[in-house]
Amino acid sequence: MTSNIAPNADELRWMYSHMVLSRAFERMMDRAYMEGKTPVFDMAKGPVPGEMHLSDGQEPCAVGVCVHLNEDDYAVGSHRPHHVAIAKGVDLDAMTAEMFGRESGLSKGRGGHMHLYDQKARFACSGIVGQGIGIGVGHALAIKMQGGNQVAVAWVGEGGANQGMFHEAMNLAGLWKLPFILVVEDNDWSVSVPKERSTAIARNSDRAASYNAAGEYVADNDVWGVYAAGKRAVDRARAGDGPTIIEVRTHRLVGHFVGDPEIYISEEKKRALVDPLVGMRQRLMDEGIIDAADVERIDRETEGRLAAAEQFARSSTEPACESALDHVFV
Numbered sequence: 001m002t003s004n005i006a007p008n009a010d011e012l013r014w015m016y017s018h019m020v021l022s023r024a025f026e027r028m029m030d031r032a033y034m035e036g037k038t039p040v041f042d043m044a045k046g047p048v049p050g051e052m053h054l055s056d057g058q059e060p061c062a063v064g065v066c067v068h069l070n071e072d073d074y075a076v077g078s079h080r081p082h083h084v085a086i087a088k089g090v091d092l093d094a095m096t097a098e099m100f101g102r103e104s105g106l107s108k109g110r111g112g113h114m115h116l117y118d119q120k121a122r123f124a125c126s127g128i129v130g131q132g133i134g135i136g137v138g139h140a141l142a143i144k145m146q147g148g149n150q151v152a153v154a155w156v157g158e159g160g161a162n163q164g165m166f167h168e169a170m171n172l173a174g175l176w177k178l179p180f181i182l183v184v185e186d187n188d189w190s191v192s193v194p195k196e197r198s199t200a201i202a203r204n205s206d207r208a209a210s211y212n213a214a215g216e217y218v219a220d221n222d223v224w225g226v227y228a229a230g231k232r233a234v235d236r237a238r239a240g241d242g243p244t245i246i247e248v249r250t251h252r253l254v255g256h257f258v259g260d261p262e263i264y265i266s267e268e269k270k271r272a273l274v275d276p277l278v279g280m281r282q283r284l285m286d287e288g289i290i291d292a293a294d295v296e297r298i299d300r301e302t303e304g305r306l307a308a309a310e311q312f313a314r315s316s317t318e319p320a321c322e323s324a325l326d327h328v329f330v
């Protein structure tokens with residue numbers, strides 16, 4: 001959809017700095033995660049145990065929508081949640097500590113990277129693919145029943161959009177005209193299965209018509225496109241006009257999980273991937289929104305912020321073995 005909705009300079013700087021923070025966070029976690037896991041990859045080893053799904057390349061899907069949200073709006077990420085958590089303002093120290101499995105983590109170290117929960121930032125996510133859609137629609141129903149003016153947004157991969165939850169939850173969101181937005185991150189792959197082998201229709205935004213929802217398609221993983229689609233969707237939701245499905249054609253620049261040998265993708269395809277952060281930085285510099293000194297300052301501040309978060313996580317205590325069944329459903 002063409003539009004004259006465009007971000008102002010402050011919004012552009014906010015989106016850029018959060019993309020930088022998200023990318024640098026992923027690079028830090030990649031390094032920390034791989035500690036102790038080689039020479040034979042063992043995901044139980046090292047200071048960050050378990051699986052790890054990073055979001056390098058998908059940052060526009062998060063910042064382009066979260067820039068329109070307030071602290072009391074709700075966000076539900078997928079199993080690939082860090083870019084959304086960072087754009088929604090989740091506590092960085094507690095998020096990092098959670099991924100290191102420490103007591104000071106968001107979920108006291110019990111949840112790990114796919115189960116981040118921050119009540120203040122109103123952020124949650126789930127490792128169960130597709131289930132965040134139901135949680136998001138639940139938030140939207142609660143908003144409507146309480147007469148609030150907030151919106152609820154959930155993010156899902158294009159593979160997860162084929163789960164039953166997508167259809168059940170979108171049906172209720174449309175039926176009850178809930179203030180709900182679903183962002184489908186089409187990164188082409190569901191692990192190693194390409195979209196054309198999993199999905200009967202080319203664009204998930206076309207499915208919106210079945211649910212009395214609006215559909216928005218963003219073809220090129222750029223912040224400006226996601227910003228405009230996000231603005232229309234949030235305005236619609238706050239005005240009581242019901243849900244929107246936004247599909248963004250995005251790319252993950254890294255494997256499905258850290259350690260993925262990616263044998264299903266050709267070197268040629270990998271080389272063709274375009275980094276949205278590089279493109280955004282260049283455009284902002286060309287348009288005089290930021291200069292080389294700003295780029296350096298933002299990088300330096302980001303580095304300092306992340307070093308503090310990593311230090312906080314590493315110096316926090318691990319939960320005691322006797323407490324393994326505390327804070328969990330048994």
Ligand SMILES: Cc1ncc(C[n+]2csc(CCOP(=O)(O)OP(=O)(O)O)c2C)c(N)n1
Nearest residue numbers: 080127128129157158159160187189190191
């Ligand atoms: C219900 C469920 N089925 C299977 C899995 C295993 N799994 C984890 S990620 C994933 C692929 C998800 O693909 P997509 O939704 O496109 O998101 P992407 O990983 O590309 O971001 C699968 C099958 C799971 N976590 N939950």
